[in-house]
Amino acid sequence: MLSQPVSRIHLDNVSQSFGKNDNQVHLFSDLTLSIEQGRSYAITGPSGSGKSSLLMLMSGLEVPSKGSCYYINDETTSPLQSLRNHIGFIFQQFHLLPELTALNNVALPLKLRGQKDAINRAKEWLKKVGLSHRLHHTPKQLSGGEQQRVAIARALVFEPNFIFADEPTGNLDTKNASDVADTLFDCCKENGAGLIVVTHSDELAARAQHNFSLKNAANQFISSTSEISPC
Numbered sequence: 001m002l003s004q005p006v007s008r009i010h011l012d013n014v015s016q017s018f019g020k021n022d023n024q025v026h027l028f029s030d031l032t033l034s035i036e037q038g039r040s041y042a043i044t045g046p047s048g049s050g051k052s053s054l055l056m057l058m059s060g061l062e063v064p065s066k067g068s069c070y071y072i073n074d075e076t077t078s079p080l081q082s083l084r085n086h087i088g089f090i091f092q093q094f095h096l097l098p099e100l101t102a103l104n105n106v107a108l109p110l111k112l113r114g115q116k117d118a119i120n121r122a123k124e125w126l127k128k129v130g131l132s133h134r135l136h137h138t139p140k141q142l143s144g145g146e147q148q149r150v151a152i153a154r155a156l157v158f159e160p161n162f163i164f165a166d167e168p169t170g171n172l173d174t175k176n177a178s179d180v181a182d183t184l185f186d187c188c189k190e191n192g193a194g195l196i197v198v199t200h201s202d203e204l205a206a207r208a209q210h211n212f213s214l215k216n217a218a219n220q221f222i223s224s225t226s227e228i229s230p231c
C-alpha cells in the first residue's frame, strides 16, 4: 500500500535570541523538530521560557536568528512563509480588528480569499463557539473570554492546514475552556489539520499526541513524544 504524502513543518537547527550584549536573551539553540499535518502538539513551560516565540517560528510569522524553517509537502520543500494562507493563528492577545464587529472579524479571512458565503460561514463559526448573540458587537464591547472565542472562530473559519493557538483557553472558565478545546481538537480531526497549542493547562496538554516542554533555567528544550490519544 502506498503511504499518504506527509505534509509537515520542519525546524532545522534553529536558535532564537533577542537583543544585544548585556540585554541579550537566548531562548533556544540548535533545535530540530517536525510538525505533521493531522497531528496535535502541546508546548508547555514556565512564563518567559519562549513558548510564544517558538510558536511564531513554527508558523513562519517570525524568522530564527540561526537555522532554517521549511514546509515540506510530500517531497517538495518550500520556505515556511509559503504556508502563510493556510495557517490559522490564535494570538495570546487576540489581535482582533477593533473597528469591526465579531461577525466581520470572523468573515474577514474568507473575504480576503474571495469567498462569497463569508458572512454565513462566519455566523456558523460564531455559533460553534457559542457567540450567536454577539455577532454585531465590536471587540471592546466583548469580555476577554468572548474576544478569545471570536479569535478562535476567525482562525478556524477558512479550514487551515495548521492551527497555532497561544494559550487559547487562558481567559476562559472551565466550561468554556473545555468547549473551546473540543472545537480545536474536532477541527484538527475533521479537517486533518495540524494543531499546535501553547498551554499552561495540564488537561489541555494531555489531549495532544505530542508534547514539547521548554525549561526556564538554561532555556533547554525537551521534546517528549507521548502518544496519548488520537487527535
Ligand SMILES: Nc1ncnc2c1ncn2[C@@H]1O[C@H](COP(=O)(O)OP(=O)(O)O)[C@@H](O)[C@H]1O
Pocket (backbone or CB within 6 Å): 018, 019, 025, 027, 045, 046, 047, 048, 049, 050, 051, 052, 053, 054
Ligand atoms: N521581539 C522580542 N524582542 C526582545 N525580547 C523578546 C521578544 N520576544 C520575546 N522576547 C523575550 O523572550 C522571552 C520569552 O518570551 P515568550 O516567547 O513570550 O515567552 P512565553 O510565551 O513562554 O511566556 C521573554 O523574556 C521575552 O521578553
Ligand SMILES: [Mg+2]
Pocket (backbone or CB within 6 Å): 051, 052, 053, 092, 166
Ligand atoms: Mg506566551
